[in-house]
Amino acid sequence: MTYTFEAEISPGMSPNEAVALAQIAEDAGFDRLGISCVALWHDTYQLQALAAANTKRIRIGSMVTNPYTRHAAVHAAALATLDEISGGRAFCGMGVGAGLEAFGISYPKPVRTLRETISVMRRLLAGETVTFEGEIVTLKDASLNRPPRHPVPIAIGTRSEKVMQLAGEFADIALVGARHHTAELVAQYRKWLAEGAARSGRSVDAIELMPRITLCISHDESRAIASVKRYAAHYLDIFGAGGPPVEPARREAILRTLKDARGWYFDLDRYDPPQMLELIDDDLVRAFAVVGTPAQCAAQIRALLQLGFHGVSCNLAPVNRDSNYLGLRETLEGAAEMLALLRT
Numbered sequence: 001m002t003y004t005f006e007a008e009i010s011p012g013m014s015p016n017e018a019v020a021l022a023q024i025a026e027d028a029g030f031d032r033l034g035i036s037c038v039a040l041w042h043d044t045y046q047l048q049a050l051a052a053a054n055t056k057r058i059r060i061g062s063m064v065t066n067p068y069t070r071h072a073a074v075h076a077a078a079l080a081t082l083d084e085i086s087g088g089r090a091f092c093g094m095g096v097g098a099g100l101e102a103f104g105i106s107y108p109k110p111v112r113t114l115r116e117t118i119s120v121m122r123r124l125l126a127g128e129t130v131t132f133e134g135e136i137v138t139l140k141d142a143s144l145n146r147p148p149r150h151p152v153p154i155a156i157g158t159r160s161e162k163v164m165q166l167a168g169e170f171a172d173i174a175l176v177g178a179r180h181h182t183a184e185l186v187a188q189y190r191k192w193l194a195e196g197a198a199r200s201g202r203s204v205d206a207i208e209l210m211p212r213i214t215l216c217i218s219h220d221e222s223r224a225i226a227s228v229k230r231y232a233a234h235y236l237d238i239f240g241a242g243g244p245p246v247e248p249a250r251r252e253a254i255l256r257t258l259k260d261a262r263g264w265y266f267d268l269d270r271y272d273p274p275q276m277l278e279l280i281d282d283d284l285v286r287a288f289a290v291v292g293t294p295a296q297c298a299a300q301i302r303a304l305l306q307l308g309f310h311g312v313s314c315n316l317a318p319v320n321r322d323s324n325y326l327g328l329r330e331t332l333e334g335a336a337e338m339l340a341l342l343r344t
Contacts, residue, residue, distance in 0.1 A: 004208065004311030005339060007215075007332070008034035010266050011042040012324040015050055018042070021328055022051035026058040028336035029343070032091060032312075034063020038264070039099040045078040052086035063129040063313070064157045064175075066097025067117035068105050072137050075117070076124035080148045088150030092235045094118060095157040095176070099264075111162045112136055118154060120172050125152050157212060157313075159238075161192050168196020173208040175313050179235045179288040180243050181211050186307045208310045213301075214289040214316035217334030221292045227320045227327070228289045229280040230272045233258045234265040235288040244287040254279045266323050267315065289317070294337035301342060 007030040009021050018035070025033050033051060037044040044062050060082065065075070075092065082090040094117070116134040123130045132139040140201045142175045156167035157175035162339040167174040176189045190209065197204040214231050218224040233254050237244055246254075254276060263270030285291055290300045301312055314335070318327025 001310075003305060003309075003342070004031045004209065004210065005342075006032040006034060006063070006311065006313040007028060007335070008036060008315045009328055010036040010038060010264075010311065010315075010324075011044070011047055012267050013328075014325075015042060015047060017046050019050050019054045021325065021332060022058070022060070023330060024053055024332045026055045028332050029057060029339040030314075030335070031263075031311075032059040034061055034093055037062050037065035037097070039069070039102055039299065048082055048090075049085050052089060055086075057088075057089075058089050060086055061091035062157070063187045063315075064093035064095035064097075064155070066100065067094060067113045067136075068097055068100055068107070069103065072117040073124060073139055073142055074118035076121045077144060079121070079125060079152050080144050080146055083150055083152055084146065088148075090148065090150075091153040091155060091173075092121070093155040093157055095162065095177075096160075100209060109136065110160075114156070114166055115170075116162065118156075118166075120169070122154065137342075148198055161259075164189055164192040165199075168193040168198070168202070168204065168207065169200040170227055171207060173210065173340040176209070176211045177309035178239065178242070179212065179214060179231075180239060181213075181304060183307055185242075186211075186309075190308070195274070210309055210311050210313045211304055211307075212313045212315060213304070214317050215297065215314040215331060215335065216289060216291045216319060217294055217297050217331045217338060218319045219293055219334070220319075223298065224291050224293075224319055225282055225285050226277065228285055228291055228317050229277050230261065230265045230270065231317060232280050232285045232288045233261070233276055236284070244284070246284065250279060266315075268318060268320065268329035269329060289313075291317075294334045295341060297334070297340040298338045301338070 007025045035044045116137040129143040153172035155173035156171040159177035194204040216224045257273040257276035260273045319330040321327040
């Protein structure tokens, strides 16, 4: 089986550095590159356009953007532009989104909002003239001036049952947002995906199913592990009882320290309380991340692929260096070695 490997970078660096990372990701052997959509950071679509203009092979898209801060038609127009710039390498990852509280957005009606947004986007991207009167999205007699000349795959990323069912109805690619993957959890997501596919008369086998993982690689194993301890605390909080078993008193202690943390978990300028780093051991880090040397990460991903996935979507975590750019470059350089091992 031929697997797909996808990388995602968050825009915590200059545009020129983001372009350089896109080129390194392409050279490393990744098939797709996603640019995070982070509220109030550099704009995802502008960075995608720059990355597309400076690469040749890798597919470029959002990983993931949201349906709240842009109208469905604005997304479609941006994707048509990206398709033209990239020569047919555009894709779009959609999800509910994160970090929108600063805009006063509380993620209302997420499934309805995603359903209407993706429905309208697909029709516009297909070159249709669209009139749509939805609960969330409205469009009247509208069409793209220059619709894309190539298909634009849609990915939906989620940890939610209902959104995974929606992916079964609409998506070309379904991304399992859980960072702690077990055979039982994967079977549950596959069931939800199949239920959605059945609603629209699709075969679930036509949908590419991939896990979202946090990936941090360095030849200095201990440095890589230390770099993603905050990630482990973040996901332990999100998944609660659905995550790996952790002794209750230790879990509570970790979550207390998380309240004192500052900044996004993927930003090197964040503050991680020292007690948090002491409480999170290597095993807990590896429950939520693929981390270590290139060979260690290749072994972890091989085990993931045996759960029946079509590939892996890697949220790249920077190694703790002087900048996000340097940290992400180190992870990408290690990923080149990792992918070479996985493809032999």
